[in-house]
Amino acid sequence: MTLREPQDGAQDVLDRVRFDEKGLLPAIIQEESTKQVLMLGYMDAEALRRTLTEGRVTFWSRSRQEYWRKGDTSGNAQFVRGAALDCDGDTLLVTVHQIGPACHTGAHACFDVDPLDPFVDPPTLGTVEG
Secondary structure, three states: OOOOOOOOOHHHHHOOOOOOOOOOOEEEEEEEOOOOOEEEEEOHHHHHHHHHHHEEEEEOOOOOOEEEEEOOOOOOOOEEEEEEEEOOOOOOOOEEEOOOOOOOOOOOOHHOOOOOOOOOOOOOOOOOOO
């Protein structure tokens, strides 16, 4: 959902979100130009409201118990370009213009840090077994 006016529709979105038992919503952050998933963070209602109305992604830190924005200390900012709730309303996808690395390790994306080597089943195009 793209909001044209900062306050327009934010409460409507908040009313539709299904926060977890701790009052949090997982937020997947995706780079606008490449569609690469950069990171996963968590938002409470206030962090979501700020994200939808201020143009910068705001998270709730579960460990520090405070709000934070990527780039406030590092300069590696995330500017909101779009947002969408999933079909259940319990996960948010935020499309961003990323300035600098998204990961605190200095990697471009948090998922670049520890790639795994899962078994990949040979493709069986168009067939479903079971």
